[in-house]
Amino acid sequence: MKKFLGLFFVLFLSLIGLTSCSNEKTNIVSTCFAGYDFSKAIAKDLKTSSMLLAPGEELHDYSPSVADIERVLASEVFIYIGGESDSVWVEKQILPRIDNEKTKVISLMDVVLNGGKTYNEEDPESSTIENLEEDSEEEELDEHVWNSLSNAKLIVNKICEVLIEIDSINGESYKENRDNYINSLNELDLNIKDVISKSNKNLLVFADRFPLLYFVKEYNLEYDAAFKGCESAKEANPKTIEGLVNKVLNNNINVIFVIELSESKIANTVKNELHNQGMEVEIMTFYTMHNVSKDDYNKGMTYIDFMKLNLKSLEIALS
Ligand SMILES: [Zn+2]
Incomplete structure (x- = not known):
């Protein structure tokens, strides 16, 4: 009987483990690392943050599971890139179902388009790249917008703004975290410029x-x-x-x-x-x-x- 109880206990524990894993609910859900990392830096321990892409997984091969979609719909803030790697499924499977009162949506490319610079992936300056037949193929904007430190600043500003919108009581903390983060970005920027110069x-x-x-x-x-x-x-x-x-x-x-x-x-x-x-x-x-x-x-x-x-x-x- 004791043995049986023990087994039952183990089973019970693993069941808790399982449910808490599959129902992993976080306040901020991001499709990729950049959104995840920036939001962690601004929210600190005031909000939980997670990313859908598993570490090590190829960004351009990712597609969401049913559980992933549930996680997004249950979140307070959803951050996606808005480019080639996630815009199709987000526009089809998330945006029509999302409750805009409950979940705020941030597209990194939108943030940058509204205040930064964008570039086409097709870059004529690179010489090794061969000219593939440029049919009617639409020129695609480079979606990796986070790799500019100025864009990173725009993005963290936006994240801060949205967090204040949903949690104004902690507004001062979010602002402080953002300011510290922007200081680190500025310092890094100066160091990079220094090395290059x-x-x-x-x-x-x-x-x-x-x-x-x-x-x-x-x-x-x-x-x-x-x-x-x-x-x-x-x-x-x-x-x-x-x-x-x-x-x-x-x-x-x-x-x-x-x-x-x-x-x-x-x-x-x-x-x-x-x-x-x-x-x-x-x-x-x-x-x-x-x-x-x-x-x-x-x-x-x-x-x-x-x-x-x-x-x-x-x-x-x-x-
Ligand atoms: Zn890529």
């Missing part, structure tokens, strides 16, 4: 996808990348590899970049090719907050932490 190089080579138009434009950096935007091609053709190799050789480049969670296949090919030609380069990660790895997520790494790592890598790459 002290260098006589200004070309970054990415042997990878390139969700960083906003970053390079903000600092007038030149770049070359294996793929435009987040084009999901996994293999680069020999011409692309050759283009990257020549860029490195002709510009005295010592670092080639990949983005987080990359397989680094192209980067390794380029590195080996350069090695065969007597030139050594280092492969480094540039964090684009496309998503975080499980490890980094568990460590609680933030946008600011990642940008600080980028700052260190930039210092090496531009030296």
Whole structure:
């Protein structure tokens, strides 16, 4: 009987565990890391925050489960990108069902379009990228808007505004958190400008996808990348590899970049090719907050932490 009771108790506990897991209700739900991290920084412990994308998962492959949709509909604030990766399902499955009195919605691209700069993923300045037949394909705005620090400021301002709207009693705390956050962004911005101004190089080579138009434009950096935007091609053709190799050789480049969670296949090919030609380069990660790895997520790494790592890598790459 004792044994039986014990078993029952274990079962009971795991049942609680299960329900509390599947009903995980948070005040602020974001589709991606940027919305999640910015809202955590502004809400601190006044509101709970979560993201739908699992750490390590590919942003552009994500689609919501029924439970995810329930989580969004039960939230007080829902933050999505509003671009290629989430606008279709959000517009179809969320916006028509949402109770605007209960849930405030923030689209990162809307926030930026209403006060910042936007860029097309199709960037004519990058030279390695081949000109694919440009049929009637609509030009798409780069959705990775958070990679500009000025855009980040616009976004945290908006998040703060919405939090005050739904929880005015804590208004002063939200404002204080926002002001501190904007101070950190400003400091980071100055440090990045400092590194760039002290260098006589200004070309970054990415042997990878390139969700960083906003970053390079903000600092007038030149770049070359294996793929435009987040084009999901996994293999680069020999011409692309050759283009990257020549860029490195002709510009005295010592670092080639990949983005987080990359397989680094192209980067390794380029590195080996350069090695065969007597030139050594280092492969480094540039964090684009496309998503975080499980490890980094568990460590609680933030946008600011990642940008600080980028700052260190930039210092090496531009030296
Ligand atoms: Zn992307």
